[in-house]
Amino acid sequence: MDTRVSIAGVELKNPVMTASGTFGSGMEYGRFVDLNRLGAIVTKGVASVPWPGNPTPRVTETPSGMLNAIGLQNPGIDVFVERDLAFLKDYDVPVIVNVCGKTVEEYLEVVERLGDTSVAMLEINVSCPNVKEGAIAFGQKADALFHITEEIKKKAKQPVVMKLSPNVTDITEMAKAAEAAGADAISLINTITGMKIDVAKRKFVLANKTGGLSGPAIRPVAVRMVYQCAHAVSIPIIGMGGIATAEDALEFIMAGATAVSVGAVNFANPYATVEVIEGMERYLQDTHTETIRELIGCVDR
Amino acid sequence: MDYRKKETTVVVSQKEISAGIFDLRVRTQAAAYCVPGQFAGIFPPSDSRMLMRPISICEANAESGEIRFVYRVAGEGTKLISALKEGDTAELLSVLGNGFPLDAAEGKKVAVMGGGIGIPPMLYTAKKLAGKTAETEIYLGYRNNDTFLASEFTPYGTVNVVSEDGSTAYKGNVLDALKERGFKPEVIFACGPMPMLRAIKRYAEEAGCIAYISLEERMACGVGACLGCVAKTVNKDEHSHVNNTRVCTEGPVFDSREVEI
Structure with missing residues (x-):
């Protein structure tokens, strides 16, 4: 039984990662799961300087999901390198750093700073719906996405994964733009913009008014988009959106994802990542499947 | 532990x-x-x-x-x-989360204050403070005469029950009652609605006593990963260095001087 996959030359012991923003840098969940078991850890978004994030309330539950508008609160790259990367060095797990910024220059600053670190890959956040500048502004127009991808590729020493937003008319256009600009992989989907109103108070629940919807509620949308992108590009895809179980993860892989990320479900079940890995191993055994790689995009075969 | x-x-x-x-x-x-x-x-x-x-x-x-x-x-x-x-x-x-620093009450005059659904954690607090303090006064604020849990506080200090509508012996809020009794606590432990906690923070600054207040915020993970439940802090917070500290992890109990509420 072989669960290994590789993305842009980075070998993963299994295809199960954490989704950015749902797992910190692993410190908080290291008490629940053995971080060494994970295929990779994708960190929360980090910018060139500390970002305070949005006012509260920042989170609220919705049916089979949640809305968040954290606004990418983060300590900035200096603290991140000194503290978070130092912490992760003790683990035998590839680290993928999620990079955010308000301008192309800010992204590049973080990308360059990470160049001489042990970080395995960079995931470029051009899809956070909760900040006013940057982020999603680069991820909703194919030419803007092409441009930032190209600029980052010029400076990046690690493989570059562009994280795509589902809040677009045609996500395959975005996938193609990223690929054409030299992205090594794409990850999808980020959250779907949503809104919740407190009827008793006649007010928005979130201080930011809108938030990003995540959790099992968005899974079918995410699986569909992964499938579409898998047919539009030939670079590897990291699929995510409401994965709670091994079966959910296998849906993404069968739709064409090479790897998957467990996101908001970590909040509901802090053991979810390892349970997905174990369930995947059981599936391979029970179905006499030699390698997980056979299953990538298998629905079309 | x-x-x-x-x-x-x-x-x-x-x-x-x-x-x-x-x-x-x-x-x-x-x-x-x-x-x-x-x-x-x-x-x-x-x-x-x-x-x-x-x-x-x-x-x-x-x-x-x-x-x-x-x-x-x-x-x-x-x-x-x-x-x-x-x-x-x-x-x-x-x-x-982190609890109230009970050691700070050792040998001190202590006010335990709870408001509404902030009262339940104060029962546990009052119980664990028994025998540690020089004196414990308990102030419980309710909306009306539906004074759930109040009777359970009796063994742990002098209990003062107040209500917004005056349907209990005292009409007003917990701080009004404390001032009227002339009690001068050295340490306050409190949990309750935000206006009450704000008033206690102000009182503690004026009176020169220390108040530990328990904050409430909407949360997702509860363990410090999602950064959903933050409170504004006076100094740079430990996690993100942006004066937004995690209520679930660094709190929910804070020294009132540390938070801007």
């Missing part, structure tokens, strides 16, 4: 002790690791409700292995939790 797990616990009992206020007891080893002011996440028994409800610990008993929660039904999630019966299972994420 540290316990943090998501686990399936067994409901020992649950009853409605007042209109919309429920008293839930569950059995878990976590009971041996609780400190007053800490909380647990209770997951509504429903596949479509994914987040825990952060609920303060009203009592924890290491011998019986029981944690008691007294909470108000505020929405669909807590309504589902309130339907749990003896023998049912309850998914619990515990023990979360």
Whole structure:
């Protein structure tokens, strides 16, 4: 039984990662799961300087999901390198750093700073719906996405994964733009913009008014988009959106994802990542499947 | 001394002790690791409700292995939790957050103040302070004469029950009562609605005493990863260095001088 996959030359012991923003840098969940078991850890978004994030309330539950508008609160790259990367060095797990910024220059600053670190890959956040500048502004127009991808590729020493937003008319256009600009992989989907109103108070629940919807509620949308992108590009895809179980993860892989990320479900079940890995191993055994790689995009075969 | 797990616990009992206020007891080893002011996440028994409800610990008993929660039904999630019966299972994420620094009360004149659904954690606090302080006065603020839990505080100090509508002996808020009695606490432990906590923060600054206040905020993970539940701080916070500290992890109890509320 072989669960290994590789993305842009980075070998993963299994295809199960954490989704950015749902797992910190692993410190908080290291008490629940053995971080060494994970295929990779994708960190929360980090910018060139500390970002305070949005006012509260920042989170609220919705049916089979949640809305968040954290606004990418983060300590900035200096603290991140000194503290978070130092912490992760003790683990035998590839680290993928999620990079955010308000301008192309800010992204590049973080990308360059990470160049001489042990970080395995960079995931470029051009899809956070909760900040006013940057982020999603680069991820909703194919030419803007092409441009930032190209600029980052010029400076990046690690493989570059562009994280795509589902809040677009045609996500395959975005996938193609990223690929054409030299992205090594794409990850999808980020959250779907949503809104919740407190009827008793006649007010928005979130201080930011809108938030990003995540959790099992968005899974079918995410699986569909992964499938579409898998047919539009030939670079590897990291699929995510409401994965709670091994079966959910296998849906993404069968739709064409090479790897998957467990996101908001970590909040509901802090053991979810390892349970997905174990369930995947059981599936391979029970179905006499030699390698997980056979299953990538298998629905079309 | 540290316990943090998501686990399936067994409901020992649950009853409605007042209109919309429920008293839930569950059995878990976590009971041996609780400190007053800490909380647990209770997951509504429903596949479509994914987040825990952060609920303060009203009592924890290491011998019986029981944690008691007294909470108000505020929405669909807590309504589902309130339907749990003896023998049912309850998914619990515990023990979360930091409790009140009880040692700060050693030999001091202490005011224990609770308002509304902020009263339950103060029962546990008052109980654990018994015998430690020079003097304990307890101030409990209610909306009306529905004074749930008030009688249980009697063994732990002088109890002053106040109500907004004057249907109890004293009409007003907990601070009015404290001032009228002329009690001059050196340390305050408090949990309650934001206006009450703001007033206590101001009072402590003016009176030169120390107030430890327990904050409430909407949470997702409860363990410090999501950064959903932040409170504004005077100084740079430890996690993000942006004056936004995590209520679930650095709190929910704060020295009132540290937070801007």
